[in-house]
Amino acid sequence: MALHDEKHEWGAQRVRDTFLEYFKERGHTFVPSSSVVPLSDPTLLFTNAGMNQYKSIFLGTVDPASDFAQLKRAANTQKCIRAGGKHNDLDDVGKDSYHHTFFEMMGNWSFGDYFKKETIGYSWELLTKVYGIDPRRLYVTYFEGSDGLEPDLEAKELWRSVGVPEDHILPGDMKDNFWEMGDQGPCGPCSEIHYDLREAEDGNYRNASSLVNQDDPEVIEVWNNVFIQYNREPDKSLRPLPNKHVDTGMGFERLVSVLQKKKSNYDTDVFTPLFKRIQEITGAREYRGKFGDEDPDGIDTAYRVVADHTRLLTFAIADGGVPNNVGRGYVVRRVLRRGARYARKYFETDIGDFFSKIVPSLVDQMGDMFPEIRKKAADIKEILDEEEKSFAKSLDRGEVMFEKYAQKAKANGSNHLHGDDVWRLYDTYGFPVDLTKLMAEERSLTINDKEVEEAQEKAREASKGDKKATAALVKLDVHDLGALDGMDEVPKTDDSAKFGRDNIKATIKAIYHNKTFLKSTREVPEGEQFGVILDKTNFYAEQGGQEYDTGRLLVDGEAEISIENVQMYAGYVLHTGYLKYGELGVGSEIIAEYDELRRFPIRNNHTGTHVLNYGLKEVLGNEVDQKGSLVAPDKLRFDFSHKAAVTDAELAKVEQICTEYIRQNSEVFALDVPLATAREIRGVRAVFGETYPDPVRVVSVGVPVEDLVADVKNPGWEKVSVEFCGGTHVKHTGEIKELVILEESGIAKGIRRIIAVTGQDAYDVQRVASDFEEKLARLEKMQFCPEKEAEAKKTQLELNQLTISALTKNQFRDRFAKITKSILDEQKAFAKADNKRVLDAVTSYFKDNQEAKFLVQKVGWSGNVSKAISEAIKSVSGPKSALKEKSVYLFSAGEGKVAHGCYVSEHFKAQGADGPKWASSVTPVIGGKTGGKPGAPTAIGNGTVADKVDEGLEEARKFIENFEL
Structure with a gap:
């Protein structure tokens, strides 16, 4: 029976459900897995452990208004990726039975609630009683003490109390049994549970204690209980935490392999459904579970790599980890390219839509637990296809070049692939360095990382050279065009291939530099920009608001020109850029390769512009005319005539219409049509005053152009986006994904501007x-x-x-x-209440002490108290006040400050006292200054020595009592 057909008592889903249910029954809150892409934490490449989302609780920075602030017990299964940065298992995937770039970490947490006794009891009960694992195959560890810390004998005794034999309880050092979040922060001893995969012989299990934590593939760690009880201070000392926490983590895939009695995680039903799908797609032989020399054709390794990489790619993209050239996005791209190359080499299958065919099987398998992959399935498949197709364009040629470099190394009697060659495979053909390393290993070749870094640095320096930074764009002027028209061997450029999506072969017809047409790039000074004219091109020259393409012109392994701008001059397409290496001349046949990863968001934005134009017309009326546009990779800009600002309600309606058009996944059609006929099409949109070629290219969203032309006056065409356009577009509107309007503003009288984004940017x-x-x-x-x-x-x-x-x-x-x-x-309400509080303190005192002539009193601190004291003094001193004959001095201290104010009644004024004098008696003690004109009855001040406020009160009392005498 094939592995994928096996049925297990402990199927993967049951294992996961049982874990979560066990802890729910014990008062734990189920917390859904956080995103595997921690977009709000730039310090972390990917979520790589179950505790990442609880970091704020451990650090004490949790928002008191958030749900987490009340969390005492939690359990979940966390999506994790270890494929870059500090934690990187990518190179080991496929080679052994247990490494994965994507895995689930099941865990239970206590935040200042239970501690060692409960968690040790839970873990032992769950493994041995609920899952039924034979306790004779389990070994536990505890912290042996180090770094001035005592051994964790409490944990040792607790393991003994649940029934673990003495010789199965083992001490461990700081490396294995003391967990730290980082150089600083919460930390504590931990206690691991290990499992011996070896079956009993004659009913007796071996004692595997000597193999624990020795990287033995048959004695594996399955669960770690971390007891967070210290904080690592900046000076590296350890300080006990006020609250003790528990953080546990159990590898889901490993637990499933234990319960299904498999020695390899890949032999379980976590992976076998994916293997079955891979076999259906490729027609490869079945998976046999072999490793290393026992897998001579590499097919079992390829099964493991492809299944593992499909999981990472699906979950990363679902959570916003889109492939690109930076940080975590580059990790996703590397993984995809690595997996695609495995698929092509070992399964001998076409790539371009390979991974997307496996995704539905993974969604069926894990979509209930992680609904985000089901919700985003269509987007995931589309992004994977886009990336694969881009890589497929250069994979064949890159492999040929790798072979040449390998042969060159062997011919030189070396087993070493030069760093320049490794870098060129990345720079020209998109081969990540770790993919080239993998290919080198297959050929028994080595790579020197330092050489590669030097080649990369050299290329970086060359690309940002002073000349490039300041160079003006090379352009053709009227004299150059006159010269070109006189050259029979340089025809106008055929750019019809720009509407396709493939590389093409073309011939260099002219090389232009410093007002001169040259025969060879050898004549261009090193590092200077120049232009190239081809007989035909697939590059898009900037026009109609759409930005230019970038890319390269090259002869594989011999020469390459980096193209950084493309412009059209009277029918001649000028590709401008820099020579990267080699030499090319007039007559050279090259491969023209535009940057697909720049082009496809431009396509989204261009079709999005048409859809937006249609939506504006539907909402604001036919008088809306396009006045200009910009279609760039990161946004679209659309200028149009309209007398007033577009209201929010109108904008919402425009977005709704655009969304409906996109959701319909309408096909986008284009056809050259005689200009006179095209102008007659009902509802066609064109830019007023623009000169159009004859025939003109008509782009229609949802209806074939042939149908429009066959019945130009059909009123139904008013409900179709139809425009004259020479730009590049998506094949179906669904590729746009979303259109979001970022800004609507006026740029001139009667002219409005909308800026919007589509696709991933949306x-x-x-x-x-x-x-x-x-x-x-x-x-x-x-x-x-x-x-x-x-x-x-x-x-x-x-x-x-x-x-x-x-x-x-x-x-x-x-x-x-x-x-x-x-x-x-x-x-206002607080200030009103605070004012009343302070005044009430005064009135209630004199109510209880009617004979008293003065009050010196401290009142409670608040952010408003300075104002409250001032208001109380005003109230007491007012002409209609019942307390006008009483003298009052009020103090309040807090936050390192003292607020104070006083009023001197006529009784005391007659004896020579006044407000400023009274206040001056306390300022030497409490610091600060007071305000009030000499002789005035009141004074208000702010002191700076809060801890001496009581002394200030005494001085104030002495001052007024002197006059009382």
Whole structure:
């Protein structure tokens, strides 16, 4: 029976459900897995442990208004990735039975609730009683003591008390049994549980204690209980925490292999459904579970790599880890390219849509536990296909070049692949260095990382050279065009291939530098920009508002020109850039390769512009005319005629129409049509005053252009986006994903401008808005306090700087205005209550002490108390006050400050006292200054020595008592 057909008593889903149910029954809150891409934590490449999302609780920085602030017990299964940065298992995946770039970490947590006794009891009961694991195969460890810390004998005794034999309880050092979050922060001893995979012989199990923590593949760690009880201080000392926490982590895949009695995680039903799907797609032989020399054709290794990488790619992309050339995005790209190369080499299958065919099986398998992968399945598949297709364009050629470099190394009697060659495989063909390393290993070749870094640095320096930074774009002027028209051997450029998506072969017809047409790049001074004209091109020259393509012209392994700009001059397409290496001349046949990863967001934005134009016309009427546009990779800009600002309600309607058009996944059609006929098409949009070629290219969204032309007056065409356009577009509107309007503004009288984003950029701004909305919701729930005011100021600054949907931003501004008003109302109410509190202290004293002629008293501190004292003094000294004949001195101290104020009645004034004199008696003690004109009855002041306020009171009392005498 094939591995994938096996049925298990402990299927993967049951294992996970049992764990979560066990802890739910014991009062633990189920907390869904946090994103595997910690977008709000730039210090972390990926979520790599279950505790990451609880970091704020451990550090004591948790928002008191958040749900986590009340959390005492939690359990979950956390998505984790270890494929870059400090934790990187990528190189080991496929080679052994237990390494994964994506895995689940099941865990239970206590935040200042239970501690060692309970968690040791839970873990032993769950493993031995619930899962039924033979305790004779389990070994536990405890911290043996080090770094001035005593051994954790409490944990040792607790393991003994649950029934673990003495020779199965083992001491461990700082490396294995003391867990730290980082160089500073919460930490503590930990206690691991290990499992011996070896079956009993004649009913007897071996004693495997000597193999624990020795990297023996048959004695594996399955669970770690961390007892967080210290804080590592900046000076490296350890300080006990006020609250003790528990943080545990158990590898889901390892536990499943234990319960299914498999020695390899890959032999379990965590992976076998994926192997089955891979076999269906590729027609490869079945998976046999072999490693190393026992897997001579490499197919079992390829199964493991592809299945593992599919999991990482699916979960990373679902959580916003989109492939690109930076940080975590580059890790995702590397993993995809590594997996695609395995698929091509070992399964001999085409790539371009390989991974996306496996994704549905993974969604079926894990979509209930992690609904985000089901929700995002279509986007995941589309992104994977886009990336694969881009890599497929250069994979064949890159492998040929690798072979040449390998042969060159062997011919030189070396087993060493030169760093320049390794870098060129990345720079030209997109081969990540670790992929080249893998290919080198297959050929028994080595790579020197330092050489590669030097080659990379050399290339970086060359690309940012002084000449490039300051060089003006090379352009053709009227004299150059006259010269070209006189060259029969240089025809106008055929650029029809720009609408396709493939590399093409073309011939160099002219090389242009410093007002001169040259025969060879050898004549161009090193590092200087020049232009190239081809007989035909697939590059898009900037026109019609759409930005130019970038890319390269090259002869594999011999020469390469980096193209950084493309412009059209009277039918000649000039590709401008720099020579990277080698030499090319007029007549050289090259491969023209535009940068697909720049082009595809431009396509999204261009079709998005058409859809937006249609939406504006539907909402604002036919008088809306396009006045200009910009289609760039990161945004689209659309200028149009309209007399007034577009209201929020109108913008919402425009976005809704655009969304409906995109969701329909309408096909986008294009056809050259005689200009006279094209102008007759009902509802066609064109830029007023623009000169169009004849025939003109008509782009229609949802209806074939042939149908439009066959019945040009059909009123139904009013409900179709139809435009004259020479730009590049998506094949179906669904590729656009989303269209979000970021800004609507006026740029001239009667001219409005909309800036919008599509695709992944639209998802990103939606995510930013969602994160900010949570912050706003927490602020709305906060009780009035000084912290709320400070948080509101910070939030307002952040809101002003947010790049999000214009509609959402306006909604947020409305909500924030209500928050601001509520804070002002709360401040007023608080101030009113505080004023009353201070005045009541005065009136109640004289009510109880009617004969008293003065009061010197300290009142409680508040942020408003200075104002409250001032108001109380005004009230007492007022012409209609019942207390006008009483003298009062009030003090309040807090936050290192002293607020004070006094009033001297006529009785004491007649004896020579006044407000400023009274206040001057205390300022030498409490510091600061007081205000009040000489002879005035009142004085108000602020002191700076809060801890001497009681001495100040005594001085004030002595002063007034002297006059009493």
